[in-house]
Amino acid sequence: MSAIKVALAGNPNTGKSTLFNTLTGLKQHTGNWPGKTVIRAEGSFEHKGEEYVLVDLPGTYSLFSNSADEEVARDYIVFEQPDATIVVLDATSLERNLNLAFQVLEMTDRVIVCINLIDEADKKGIVIDEKKLAAKLGVPVVKMSARNKIGIDLLLNTLDHLVKEKINPSPYRMTYSEEIERKISQIEAQITGLFGAELPSRWIALRLLDGDDALVAKLKEYIDKKKDGVTANELPISANS
Amino acid sequence: MPVSKKIVPLSECQPGDCFLLRELKVEGVMRRRLLDLGFVAGAEILVLQKSPLGDPVAFRVSHTTIALREEESSLIFGEIIRRGPA
Numbered sequence: 001m002s003a004i005k006v007a008l009a010g011n012p013n014t015g016k017s018t019l020f021n022t023l024t025g026l027k028q029h030t031g032n033w034p035g036k037t038v039i040r041a042e043g044s045f046e047h048k049g050e051e052y053v054l055v056d057l058p059g060t061y062s063l064f065s066n067s068a069d070e071e072v073a074r075d076y077i078v079f080e081q082p083d084a085t086i087v088v089l090d091a092t093s094l095e096r097n098l099n100l101a102f103q104v105l106e107m108t109d110r111v112i113v114c115i116n117l118i119d120e121a122d123k124k125g126i127v128i129d130e131k132k133l134a135a136k137l138g139v140p141v142v143k144m145s146a147r148n149k150i151g152i153d154l155l156l157n158t159l160d161h162l163v164k165e166k167i168n169p170s171p172y173r174m175t176y177s178e179e180i181e182r183k184i185s186q187i188e189a190q191i192t193g194l195f196g197a198e199l200p201s202r203w204i205a206l207r208l209l210d211g212d213d214a215l216v217a218k219l220k221e222y223i224d225k226k227k228d229g230v231t232a233n234e235l236p237i238s239a240n241s
Numbered sequence: 242m243p244v245s246k247k248i249v250p251l252s253e254c255q256p257g258d259c260f261l262l263r264e265l266k267v268e269g270v271m272r273r274r275l276l277d278l279g280f281v282a283g284a285e286i287l288v289l290q291k292s293p294l295g296d297p298v299a300f301r302v303s304h305t306t307i308a309l310r311e312e313e314s315s316l317i318f319g320e321i322i323r324r325g326p327a
Contacts, residue, residue, distance in 0.1 A: 062277040066270050093304045096279050 003044065003051040004163050007076055009104055010088030011097050012059035015116040017041070019088060019146040020056040023156075033072045040072075047156045050163070055082070061096070063103045064212075071214070077107050078199060079222060083163050084110045086155070091121035091128060091143070101137070105171035106203045111139045112158055119145040139169040173202070183209055194223075251286065251300075251309075251317040257325015260286040266316040279303035280317060288325070 010016040020028075024043025033040045041056040057076055058069035077085055087104050089097035094115070104111055115128060134141040140158045144151025161167045175181065187205040195201065199222075207215045254260050262284045267275055279302040280286070289299040289306060297308040309317075 062273065064273055064277075066274060096303045096305070099277055 003053040004084070005080070005082040006052055006054050006159065007057055007080075007082040007085045008054060008088060009057045009063075009073055009077065009085055009100065010059055010116075011061055011090060011100055014059070014088045014090040014097065015146045016059055016088045017056060019086075019114070019116065019144075020054060022146050022149060022152060024054055036068045036072060038068050038072050048160050050160070052159075060100065062100060063107070074107075075218065077104065078203070079218070081108070081198075082110075084112060084159055086112045086114050086159070088114050088116050091115045091117045092124055092126060094128070102172075102174065105137065105139065106173065106206070107200050109169050109171055110162060111169060111171060112155070112162060113137060113139055113141045114151075114155060115141060115143045116146055118143045118150070119148055136172060138171045140167060176206075180209065246320055248318050248320055250315045251288075251319065252298075252311045252314040254288045254321060255325060256288050256290050256298075258288045258321050259323035259325075260288065261319045261322045262286055262317060263319040264317075266318060267313055271313060275313065275317075278307055279305070285322070286319075 008016050008020055020041060020043060023045050025045070027045065028041060028043030030039055030041045032038060038058050043054050043056075045052050045054065055076065057073040060067075060070045060073050063070055063074040063077070076082070085104055085108055087101045089101060101111075101113055113133070115130065115133075118128070121128060128143060130141040130143050140162065142151055142155045142158055144155060146152070158167075162169070176184070184202060184205045187208055188201045191199070191201040191204050195204075199219075204215070204219070248263060251260055251262075262280060262282055264282060265272060265275060265280060284302055287301040289301055291298050292308070297310045298314060299306050299308045300314075301307075
């Protein structure tokens with residue numbers, strides 16, 4: 001079985017990279033994302049006999065492709081479809097951080113929300129009810145302090161349960177105004193016709209309604225790539241290599 | 242205790258003032274950016290300080306300091322809920 005792909009998303013300065021280093025140790029390499037001056041860090045680790053590949057996405061406040069960082073993070077989650085996405089949130093400013101979490105929840109079901117810097121929150125007298133939050137968000141929520149190595153085991157076990165489908169998250173989806181919802185269902189049907197369950201149809205419908213031209217180009221590219229892939233499979237094996 | 246219910250642009254606030262955001266009239270990418278950073282309707286914004294030349298101005302919004310130019314702050318509307326010490 002091939003390695004399980006896991007993406008790490010989060011706002012800047014939430015301890016995403018601390019978590020990344022804790023999990024992967026020295027088993028990591030860095031480079032750039034193709035065609036962009038954005039650092040791509042990838043590492044691997046093992047847990048319960050499974051091989052994981054962890055990708056540290058750039059820290060962003062949003063995933064609307066306002067910058068190269070956001071585009072890289074968004075494209076990875078939507079098109080590369082990691083087996084799980086861990087959204088790292090800063091326990092001391094959840095309000096701002098949840099903005100990104102909700103965006104990720106619109107893109108994929110396989111999400112773990114990881115509330116980091118819980119020690120800092122304790123110091124400030126902030127108490128977080130992770131069970132209530134998990135019930136509201138519809139995905140597992142893990143409290144941790146990556147730098148003090150608190151909560152790492154719980155995170156790994158949750159990850160294990162998620163990829164082995166022992167838990168099936170049903171993320172909270174924002175309900176928009178009646179007019180927008182009507183448009184979404186019109187467009188969504190066509191998107192599902194085009195991509196099936198491969199890509200998040202509701203999310204794409206929303207982006208199209210928002211007039212995201214860059215995404216349209218990306219989708220065309222995705223279709224072309226898929227076509228090429230199919231043709232290559234029909235060729236003799238020797239021509240494939 | 243509300244000082245006034247008058248809707249004013251954020252750019253008219255003085256350091257120390259506390260401002261309740263009602264409406265964001267900024268458009269396009271900057272609008273998205275400001276929303277991401279916490280400039281949403283209902284947010285309380287504390288005016289921290291002006292830069293030496295008066296622009297940009299630093300604001301505190303959801304526990305973070307963010308500086309905005311008048312270009313943006315003049316398009317953010319709300320009411321002053323507390324005047325700073327003059």
